[in-house]
Amino acid sequence: MKPAPFAYTRARTLKEAVTLLAKHKDDARLLAGGQSLIATLNMRLSAPELLIDINGIKGLDGIAKKGKFVEIGALARHAQVERSDIIAKHAPLIALAMPHIGHPAIRNRGTFGGSIAFADPAADLPACLLALGGEIDVAGPKGKRKVKADAFFKGLFETALRPQEMVTAVRIPAADKNTRVGFAELARRHGDYAIVGLAASARANGKGLADVRLAFFGVGATPVRAKKAEAALAGGDIDGAVAALDLEPHDDVQVTAKVKKYLAGVLLRRVAKQLVEPQS
Numbered sequence: 467m468k469p470a471p472f473a474y475t476r477a478r479t480l481k482e483a484v485t486l487l488a489k490h491k492d493d494a495r496l497l498a499g500g501q502s503l504i505a506t507l508n509m510r511l512s513a514p515e516l517l518i519d520i521n522g523i524k525g526l527d528g529i530a531k532k533g534k535f536v537e538i539g540a541l542a543r544h545a546q547v548e549r550s551d552i553i554a555k556h557a558p559l560i561a562l563a564m565p566h567i568g569h570p571a572i573r574n575r576g577t578f579g580g581s582i583a584f585a586d587p588a589a590d591l592p593a594c595l596l597a598l599g600g601e602i603d604v605a606g607p608k609g610k611r612k613v614k615a616d617a618f619f620k621g622l623f624e625t626a627l628r629p630q631e632m633v634t635a636v637r638i639p640a641a642d643k644n645t646r647v648g649f650a651e652l653a654r655r656h657g658d659y660a661i662v663g664l665a666a667s668a669r670a671n672g673k674g675l676a677d678v679r680l681a682f683f684g685v686g687a688t689p690v691r692a693k694k695a696e697a698a699l700a701g702g703d704i705d706g707a708v709a710a711l712d713l714e715p716h717d718d719v720q721v722t723a724k725v726k727k728y729l730a731g732v733l734l735r736r737v738a739k740q741l742v743e744p745q746s
């Protein structure tokens with residue numbers, strides 16, 4: 467299929483992009499890597515009148531350690547993040563997740579900000595951001611604001627972004643010697659969206675764990691934290707954490723809800739092992 471006709475413009479600055487968004491509201495869509503948007507246009511799931519290409523906006527693709535945080539610009543490509551020394555050293559959960567996102571061709575074009583804004587419930591990066599307690603920088607015609615990951619993912623492909631706003635960067639706590647992270651997903655083939663996935667972070671606390679955050683994806687309308695399981699895991703009880711898994715997945719085209727819940731338990735055991743073993 468081909469997309470419905472649309473107009474195209476390139477925004478040269480952030481201000482220009484948000485001014486255009488404010489003017490055209492729901493009739494416009496930002497174009498970043500195009501890896502999700504172009505598919506939805508071609509399938510006519512979306513038919514905006516105007517595409518605003520943001521790829522020419524300078525300064526939105528940086529990856530930097532700023533004090534106790536790592537900041538990733540919205541236009542940083544997945545491939546750039548995957549190869550970044552800063553990410554490898556200071557954001558090990560993101561480094562673990564990156565190779566699972568699609569295939570190299572998709573990672574060459576897809577952007578971090580695009581993935582967060584699109585908020586596919588089976589996507590890897592929204593769950594990582596949630597697991598890390600990250601923050602999203604948002605810009606609109608009235609200025610900038612920050613939204614915590616816990617408050618950003620609102621529903622199926624729905625976020626806290628207002629129609630005239632865009633994501634400019636995300637910020638996550640930089641890992642230190644007490645940081646523990648874990649990541650696992652089950653997909654039919656490597657590179658497919660996950661049937662079920664789990665991104666997790668915690669702090670080493672003596673021989674145990676503290677601040678456990680388990681963010682499952684592919685099991686609901688958004689990435690979801692399993693808070694009862696988090697509490698059990700912090701107490702060192704892996705069997706108890708699996709038994710307490712507070713998830714309510716639905717059947718989808720791949721598997722039933724019952725199978726998803728079972729697979730979530732399998733992933734939890736794998737990730738729990740990663741969390742208790744210090745990362746090298």
Ligand SMILES: Cc1cc2nc3c(=O)[nH]c(=O)nc-3n(C[C@H](O)[C@H](O)[C@H](O)COP(=O)(O)OP(=O)(O)OC[C@H]3O[C@@H](n4cnc5c(N)ncnc54)[C@H](O)[C@@H]3O)c2cc1C
Nearest residue numbers: 496498499500501502503568576577579580583589590633
């Ligand atoms: C075959 C295939 C397999 C894939 N597999 C996976 C996978 O396994 N895991 C995974 O996580 N992802 C997967 N993806 C998605 C991939 O990660 C995309 O790159 C990502 O979802 C969207 O990023 P993008 O830059 O391409 O955004 P685009 O497609 O350009 O935009 C997506 C949406 O986000 C909006 N948007 C883009 N940037 C911004 C911004 N800065 N602020 C506000 N709104 C914005 C657009 O208007 C649009 O509505 C896959 C994609 C394909 C095509």
